Amino acid sequence: MARLNLLEETRFEKLPVTVYPNQHIASAKVARIIANLILEKQKAGLPAVLGLATGATPVGVYKELIRLHKEEALSFKNVITFNLDEYYPMKPTSVQSYVAFMNENLFNHIDIDKNNIHIPDGTLALEDIAAFCMAYETKISDLGGLDLQLLGIGRTGHIGFNEPGSAPNSGTRLVTLDDLTRSDASRDFGGKGNVPVKAITMGIGTIFKARQIILMAWSQKKASIIKKAVEGEISAEVPSTYLQLSDHVEFVLDEDAASFLTRFDTPWLVKDCVWDDKLIKKAVIWLANELKKPILKLTEEDYNNNGMAQLAVERGPVYNINIAIFNKLQATITGWPGGKPNEDDSQRPERAVPAKKRSLIFSPHPDDDVISMGGTFIRLVDQGHEVHVAYQTSGNTAVWDDDVLRYVEFSIDFNKSLGKDTSDLERVYKQMTQFLETKQPNEIDTLEIRNVKGYIRKSEAIAGARYAGLKDERIHFMALPFYESGKTTKNSVSDLDINQTIALLQEIKPHQIFAAGDFADPHGTHIVCFKIILEALKRLKETESWVQDCWLWMYRGAWHEFESHEIEMAVPLSPNEVERKRQAIFKHQSQKDKPVFPGDDNREFWVRAAERNRETAKKYDQLGLADYEAMEAFVRYKF
Template sequence: MKTTEREMRDISYKPAGQFEETRFEKIHNVIFSDSNEASIIVAQEIAALIRKKQGAGKNCILGLATGSSPIRVYEELVRMHKEEGLSFNNVVTFNLDEYLPMEKDNRQSYWHFMHEHLFNHIDIPSENIHIPDGTLSNEYVREYCLGYEEAIKKFGGLDFQLLGIGRTGHIGFNEPGSHRNSGTRVITLDHITRVDAAPAFLGIDNVPRKAITMGISTVMNAKRVVLLGWGQNKADIIKKTVEGEISSQVPATYLQGHKNCTFVLDDGAGSELTRNKTPWLVDESLEWNENLTAKAMVWLCGVTGKSILSLTDKDYNDNGMSGLLSLEDSYDLNIKMFNRLQHTITGWPGGKPNADDTNRPERALPAKKRVIIFSPHPDDDVISMGGTFDRLVEQGHDVHIAYQTSGNIAVSDKDALRYAEISKDIHPSIEAQIIIDSLKAKKESSSDSIEVRKLKGNIRRGESYAATRYLGLDDSNVHFLDLPFYETGTIKKNNLSEDDIKIMMNIIKEVKPHQIFAAGDLADPHGTHKVCLDAVFESMKRLQSEPFMEDCWLWLYRGAWHEWDINEIEMAVPMNPDQVLKKRNAIFCHQSQKDGVMFQGEDSREFWMRAEERNKNTAQRYRALGLSDYAAMEAFVRYKFD
């Protein structure tokens, strides 16, 4: 890219990391460790533009996006309006898209989203708000779309366009196959897009098949474009967009041709970019440290198909790692890496009593540890670390399971109705009839009544007890925290509150654990797992002065979607075939989450299948590196507070 084009980009991004052109990257991008920090900086750029336009007596024309990615940006703009006097009286907005058909008062409509997150809280004139109309009949849609384009042109085009990105590479709802010159139009949604939207609609059958979307050409004509990308689940499509060829099959790649576009990413979303995934292929003067060396060597084994101890000088030199080889010969590198990985493997996740723990991941003492396993939902414990859970109980540790949320929203209405009718048959009651009537009268996308939510929560509790009892845990060691942030009755949750933190701190102070296990699977940075992990972090930080915390270690596990990279793993707990089967049976106890689970994600397999595949794959990767052969492995990373 030319320097003159680079100068067009906003200076506020420079401190976060200067864009360096490589033969791989074709779009300017900056990566932040935290999506919250990134969102604030994007909001500051928008605010500066609004104020600049106000100073010149002009309107500021904003193209706005919906979805989870821009929520924090909108929150910051609202804060600036309320606390810093930022006015939106000169702002004209055009939203990217809307489902078709879709009523405005439907809580899944983008009209509802924008008013809930932004417009209801600022001083923008209502006549300045433009959101595609999802109530139009087919005969009027084409004319409406042409009018939407004309309205944008009438205001002189978009000064700033905010974007998210879908896993298909769509921007707006411009799905694969969209043309570079496309304008506002009706489009049929890709199946993957509908799958991703399914949780919000309580099932894919409720997701509309069509939408009105601003076109690629309309977006490309914006004077400034900023695309937000958060989380590991966006990493693959970000790599294709930033480093791939321009293709209608990945519509976001058209942005390679925009002269003033920035992708603002967090670590997860940017993790697959070559400069992060394999930086030795980009920078020959790389500063090698232990973690980077481990990452490179695991990658090298994969590229060459060799085990660690089989790597040669030629392997290093031929694959961009000559700089590493200049610091240490291959023999020593191979031995060190082999030992490092070997020392992560243990059948004693709570520490092996009366053993030298110098090279073991966990301490030998105390021999019997107090353990808390925090589970965001009522099945994450057995899905993610069921084998380790079983080991800890069998080896005599004082294990406590703390289910952070009720998980009630993941129970289908069909299952809830079945339980309510069974309950009424066994013991006829007014309460059971109220629940039955409520479920039968429930409209699409409406929230559950308090009575229905309580029933669904009790269903998840009963299944949790079935699983923990199967693994030999006493009921007194099972805790249901029901954190308030989750209890909204809808997909959208509240922010973490002081009440949530107090509940978390109380259970930690009650148990005084030597070990805490928590979910570190952050595929969705705005999801329940992220909030639950933040609750763990904040609670442990506030308790740092407590004497028992000096001897408390935090281990992070991952769920059914992703696993830690081999070079990241600090404790790998092997499982034999019998233990794999036992873990599967524990997952089966959660019957409401089997056979067409509501929040399936992009993977159509059931959770027990995903978990087994993930655990077996981890064992296979260890084996391919030349280490011991196990049926399956669960992996953990230790989190250390600064």
């Protein structure tokens, strides 16, 4: 019976999927599978032939394999590896090369014979690539094929660098990279313009011949493409869907990457559910959106025809369900993000007491505060709360190089106008110019250049916070040490970051905290900054009583908003407040027109924010609630 239930629950899935609570547990499981294969082959006196992947996804697996080697004496002397791909052209000594990646993350830490390592050669002459690819295939075939192939998945659905349009029987070859793939790689190369347009990749046909294929994916950033790969129709537009044809494949996911699969996203479509309040709210909002009807117009027939008959029977009549969910949504809307004084707060998202709160807005980058919650920021100040903003990082990697020269030129001219000696400034300016003329992609800036970039972001943040009505003494610049590496890859978080955060929290003792709750990218600055806040609060909670009464509200960035069923506080904005928020964003001039790291969304930040806030308001309107100009949304984190 349990097996039948599982088959019913996964009936939309066209290949085997295993879901783990997080990527660390999943990575350890995959590493153990690889280790067992190596040991099995050792006993048989045979080599273990592995196909390896690069990128952020397999790093945890490689770390665990290194641990197994160092702590459990797992030997790799019988292992032969073939990497999936390499950029072209690419020197093996380049920090962006997959040779460097594999050495840093695995090969330099284990006892593998270097002659057993095979990675596509990014230094070949163009006319030699075809012969190299044929030889690569022959080497794999002569060894009897791959015993196990590790895969990640790109947001285009590519495996290896087999981009949309790749054939299912393709072999190792030179390919042109998709524009989205190059955008995703832009941070590693110091800008999309520096990302190679081509790569050498193992083909889908070659991957298919492996006796075992494991595709791994972590974070909600991959959830959308995972749903297409697992539940979608086989299509050249999503090359990973070809894996549905293999009898030897398994997808290994963390809960976030699996979150859009039917059994997790809309479980009522595949099984009977335990209907708690949270799931009922999600299901009713989903039904209203599916049928494009206001919540109060949903009927029993709508429930029965869309997989929600169980809910109608157990909790009906359905009109009572509709009213309950409508009221819950209505209660999330408030024009008083700091709580409305002298009012019953039992149906409001924030407490009425104290009437004037100390509110601390944590901004990971110097512009996240006004982009993500600028309207609420201004509202809190207007309503008389003691608002503080803390900029957690300097944001100095996200400033164009020519802006540095422009500001130093201004400083030289200004000092000359005051009759001051500018010889030191002019000397530094010359050094900066010489460095920038020969600067390589992703090369670490000099300390002076990093400082100027940080000063630019700082001056803009001050201007934005002042525009929101904040006094200078309530503007805090933290420049957390983890960020100050000068590279897009940051240092590890240490007690220095946490203790600095603890000191600020102790100084302010906030009643409410606002922090960026963007967790789609597990390696992004936002989630690192959020974890620092959590750890600081966790330590303070043991000794400081005020922490018990401190509420933590999460906001989202300029790209994505919380889903309607997740929102716990929605702050409506008038047309005038939308304009004020826009003007606060405009103070960040170095990020206007085109930021250094725009992601795959080319809209300006103020446009992204405006359209996102309008879309949130529109969703509430479509569900049958009031039609506001815009809304900023928040979810409370219970820590």
